[in-house]
Every structure is written in structure tokens, then in C-alpha cells.
Amino acid sequence: MASVDERKAIVEQYLKLVSSGTADEIMALYAPDGTLEDPVGTEPKVGREEIGAFYRSFESMEISTNLREVRASGDAAVAFAFDVVTKLPDSAMKVSAIEVMTFDDAGLITSMKAYWSPETDVEMS
Amino acid sequence: MASVDERKAIVEQYLKLVSSGTADEIMALYAPDGTLEDPVGTEPKVGREEIGAFYRSFESMEISTNLREVRASGDAAVAFAFDVVTKLPDSAMKVSAIEVMTFDDAGLITSMKAYWSPETDVEMS
Numbered sequence: 262m263a264s265v266d267e268r269k270a271i272v273e274q275y276l277k278l279v280s281s282g283t284a285d286e287i288m289a290l291y292a293p294d295g296t297l298e299d300p301v302g303t304e305p306k307v308g309r310e311e312i313g314a315f316y317r318s319f320e321s322m323e324i325s326t327n328l329r330e331v332r333a334s335g336d337a338a339v340a341f342a343f344d345v346v347t348k349l350p351d352s353a354m355k356v357s358a359i360e361v362m363t364f365d366d367a368g369l370i371t372s373m374k375a376y377w378s379p380e381t382d383v384e385m386s
Numbered sequence: 387m388a389s390v391d392e393r394k395a396i397v398e399q400y401l402k403l404v405s406s407g408t409a410d411e412i413m414a415l416y417a418p419d420g421t422l423e424d425p426v427g428t429e430p431k432v433g434r435e436e437i438g439a440f441y442r443s444f445e446s447m448e449i450s451t452n453l454r455e456v457r458a459s460g461d462a463a464v465a466f467a468f469d470v471v472t473k474l475p476d477s478a479m480k481v482s483a484i485e486v487m488t489f490d491d492a493g494l495i496t497s498m499k500a501y502w503s504p505e506t507d508v509e510m511s
Contacts, residue, residue, distance in 0.1 A: 265503055302460015330467060332484045332501040335427015340484035340501035342455060342467050359457045359465035359484060361501070376457040376465035376486070378390055 263368040265333040271368060272341050276326040279345065284316035292369040299375035300358075323348035337371075338363050355384045388493040390458040396493060397466050401451040404470065409441035417494040424500035425483075448473035462489050462496075480509045 263271065271290065278287045288309050291297070297312050298305040306312050324347050331341035339362050346355045358377035365371050377383075388396065396415065403412045413434050416422070422437050423430040431437050449472050456466035464487050471480045483502035490496050502508075 265506055300459045301463050330482070330484070332482070332507055333503050334425045334501040338426050338501060340465070340486070342484065357455070357457070359455070359467065359486075361465070361484075361486060376459040376463060378458050381390055382457055 262336045262366055263364045267368055268333045268339045268362075268364060269331050271364070271370070272331050272339060272362070273328065275362075275370075276328050276343060279316075280324050280326045284313050284320045287316045288313040290370050291373075292365050292367075292371045295370050296372045299360075299373065300377050300379070301374050319347070337365075353386050355386065357382050357384070387461045387491055388489045392493055393458045393464045393487075393489060394456050396489070396495070397456050397464060397487070398453065400487075400495075401453050401468060404441075405449050405451045409438050409445045412441045413438040415495050416498075417490050417492075417496045420495050420497065422498045424485075424498065425502050425504070426499050444472070463487070464489075478511050480511065482507050482509070 329342040
């Protein structure tokens with residue numbers, strides 16, 4: 262069981278890696294049979310291979326992340342609100358979302374669900 | 387299926403009723419076999435009777451709510467961040483949380499999960 266502080270630290274590390282880490286580094290935060298549903302309502306990715314491919318698809322992009330709040334609950338869950346800004350050639354795309362993660366006893370992510378909608382939570386600048 | 391706008395309106399109505407409605411009015415937002423887990427990690431309440439009893443326990447308190455952000459995702463889910471301030475005799479207690487709700491086709495709440503921790507997300511003033 263990962264403590265509240267440990268889970269919050271994993272979220273910070275996760276967002277740091279989304280910004281400046283490799284897909285392999287992010288993938289290593291997940292349990293081998295972890296799942297990822299981003300956004301919620303799409304087909305979940307299951308296992309490190311599919312999860313790694315997801316992060317690899319934007320590995321080479323210039324991304325910054327901003328954690329706005331994180332709420333740990335019970336023994337194994339956390340919810341957090343954050344922004345991801347991706348630099349495009351002549352603009353920037355900001356996605357604002359809330360994610361829920363659960364963890365196993367070793368502190369590895371067993372599930373990640375990202376709540377956001379392409380229609381309402383993406384801002385171009 | 388409740389649209390993104392409909393789901394956001396239900397969240398606003400829900401928080402309005404938590405502040406100034408009755409437990410019966412809140413209970414009516416839930417599906418008959420809905421579930422409520424608040425905070426996540428505690429035993430879920432199942433069905434309108436148990437859910438009604440939960441809201442009835444603070445029905446007579448002076449409560450205000452503040453919705454900070456709401457993210458709808460896919461066809462049936464929503465996540466939102468908010469504060470609940472409860473007035474006490476000589477102080478006020480603010481709980482800051484993130485909740486996830488799912489809905490049935492009629493727009494009734496099928497599940498509610500509240501992510502917060504008594505240790506880190508309650509502020510007295």
C-alpha cells in the first residue's frame with residue numbers, strides 16, 4: 262500500500278515524465294497488467310506494451326504539464342486535475358483533464374482513467 | 387445517454403441541492419440501484435435508501451458548495467473538483483474533493499465516488 266504522500270509523489274513524477282521523460286520511463290510506473298483509458302469512453306489499453314505505445318506516440322513532442330490539485334483517497338486511489346500543453350509549429354494545444362489512478366502494494370499504477378472531452382477541454386492558443 | 391452539457395447541468399444541480407436541497411431531492415438524482423462511495427476506500431452505499439440516509443445525516447447543516455471544474459468524458463462519465471464548506475458553531479470546515487459520477491441513459495447517477503482524505507483535504511477556519 263502506497264501512502265498518501267507516496268501516491269502524490271508518483272503523480273508528480275508521472276507528470277514530470279510526461280513532460281520530459283521517455284515512454285519507457287512512464288511505462289515503468291505501470292504494473293505489468295495495468296490499464297489505461299484516455300479519454301474515458303475509449304477502448305482501454307491493457308498491459309505495458311499497449312501502454313508504452315500510447316506514450317510513445319507523443320514522446321517526441323514538446324510538452325509541459327501543470328498539476329493543479331491532487332486528492333488521495335483510501336489505501337490505493339488518487340484523483341488529480343492538471344493541464345498538458347503541447348507545442349505545435351505555430352500554436353499550442355492545452356488539454357485540461359482530471360485523472361484517476363489506482364495503485365498496487367508496490368506503488369505501481371494498476372489503472373489510469375482520464376476524464377476530458379475533445380469538444381470542451383482542449384484550448385488552442 | 388446524457389450529453390456533456392446535460393451531465394454538467396446535473397453536477398451543478400447536485401451541488402446546489404447538497405447546499406440547499408433535501409436528502410430526498412438529492413436521492414432522486416440517483417438511479418434506484420445507484421452506488422455512493424464517499425470517501426473512496428469506505429464501504430459503498432447501495433440503493434436509494436442507503437444513499438438517502440447518507441445525505442440525511444447532514445441535511446440540517448448549513449452548507450455551501452463551490453464547483454471549481456468539471457470534465458465530462460465519453461458517453462456516461464463526469465469528474466469534477468469542488469469544495470463543500472460546512473458552518474459549525476464557532477468555525478467552518480472546508481472539504482476539497484474530486485468526484486467521479488457515471489450516469490444511465492435517463493441521466494440518473496449510477497455511481498458516485500468521492501476522492502479526498504480526512505488527513506489532507508479538510509481545512510478548518
